[in-house]
Every structure is written in C-alpha cells, then in structure tokens.
Amino acid sequence: MGQLLCLALQLYVVLIIARILVSWFPISSGSALESIDSVLRMLTEPVLGPLRRALPPVRLGGMGLDLSPMVLLLGIQIILVPIVCGL
Numbered sequence: 001m002g003q004l005l006c007l008a009l010q011l012y013v014v015l016i017i018a019r020i021l022v023s024w025f026p027i028s029s030g031s032a033l034e035s036i037d038s039v040l041r042m043l044t045e046p047v048l049g050p051l052r053r054a055l056p057p058v059r060l061g062g063m064g065l066d067l068s069p070m071v072l073l074l075g076i077q078i079i080l081v082p083i084v085c086g087l
Helices: 002-022 032-054 068-085
Strands: 058-060 063-065
Touching: 002 032, 002 068, 032 068
Parallel strands: none
Antiparallel strands: 058 063
C-alpha cells in the first residue's frame, strides 16, 4: 500500500511539472495541446486552486508569478515523499 501511494505522489509531481510546461505555450482552441491542458487542469486544480487562493501572485513589473505549483512541489518532495516513501 505504501509503494502505491509513493507511486501516486511521484505521478502527481510529473502532472504538476507537465502543467507548468504546458502553461508556457500558447494554446489555440481545438488543438491537441488544449485537450492535454484540460486534462492536466482537471487533475491538478483541486489541489492548486485552494493553494493559489491562499498565496497571492508575486508581482513582477506588470505581471504576476503564480508560486502555488512550486510550493506544492516543495511540499510533496520535502514533507510527503519522506513520510510516505520512507526515504
């Protein structure tokens, strides 16, 4: 059971990284990238949404930097993986 949970955490980390990478590209409607982005959002937004509401974006000139994916990745890697995977 512990190995399965550890694998699930590692796969979730991959999904978060994929969502970060996809967000760097322009997405046109009807493209394959739009469907990939939709699936990634559906899988990651339940965790990232509340975290994003708690952490306002960091202002960089005229734009904001969303730190919620980085905070979530750090939380998973520093807190959950050592506890669940026993590292």
